[in-house]
Amino acid sequence: MPDNENTGKLVRTADVVAFAEMDGTRHVLLVTRGQSPFKGRLALPGGRVERGESSRAAAARELAEETGIVVPADALQFLGTWDTPGRDPRGNYSSDAYTVELTDMPRPKPGSDAAAATWVPLPAAHRTLLASDHNDMVSAADSGH
Template sequence: MNVNVTQNGAEFRVAVDLVVLTVRDGTLAVLLVRRGIPPYRGRWALPGGFVLPDEDLPAAAARELAEETGLAGPAGHLEQLATYGRPARDPRGRVVSVAYLALLPDLPVPVAGSDAAAARWVPRARIGALAFDHARILADGVERARAKLEYTPLATAFCPPEFTVGALREVYESVWGRPLDARNFHRKVTGTPGFVVPTGGADAGGRGRPARRYRRGPAALLHPPMLRDRGDPAADTV
């Protein structure tokens, strides 16, 4: 049973859609499902579905993620992204969707379930046409993630509990889509109050001294921010 809302005699349904992002093999990846039912049967789409009666919106998002992909509720960061209500966005009728953005560490390969015929992590650069208006929702989610990496420590949501500065730099490079100067990045990360805290451990291997491990610090905002260069990607040095 779906949530049906009536306004001025017109009935519409409420849905949730999820932009789920991770970094896999140095690439920003998006969780997609192949629809197993009409409309857009066989097309790739964002995970999501209709909200059930008496169900809170975040609970609906977590349920749809688990039902369609086999992944439990996000272990990283989850926030409401935006609401999409263009009248013709869904051929089944008037549907208003509340979209959520999830930033997750690398997770196992998802397993399709519910009304999804397949589920997989897809590199952002390789995504083509999507069902409904999901291309717009995805674009909004990616831009939100890119912007929040500038002024919050949310890049750590893509990392395990302990990580190196090099691994954190890989997150920024993957999400922003451009290489960063390693020395400048290390200096800014370790010099920003509350961004990261050393754990006392280190990763051995490779040449030179072992890389120190860190965890997320207590800061909610970064001062100064990690501003990205919106011009030539090759010129971006953070």
């Protein structure tokens, strides 16, 4: 699907804030973006909602594609919609964010457009400038804990 910067059409995306605990510290799963925009920056796993797909299904699919971690779509809890104009330099993007608490910390395997995938201790993630408005998503998910 081409970027929409010249068409003005709304592009729907879905992101996942996945948490797991190790040694008493909560971690959040982040990917290193392999493509523009925000290439090289840490971000939440996520991407575009395909035609005929719900945002929840897209979130589960993108999590699996970008990190190799598979969770059922119905395990994802809706967190909110982020749709502030200008949140994505490609155009008019709206993202539904979901959260999931994993009972273990599976080793991520980067794929799709993710250059890397890793578990980051939550305090460090809060101090890191993530892509787009992903810091807001992580904060919203963490405050609901």
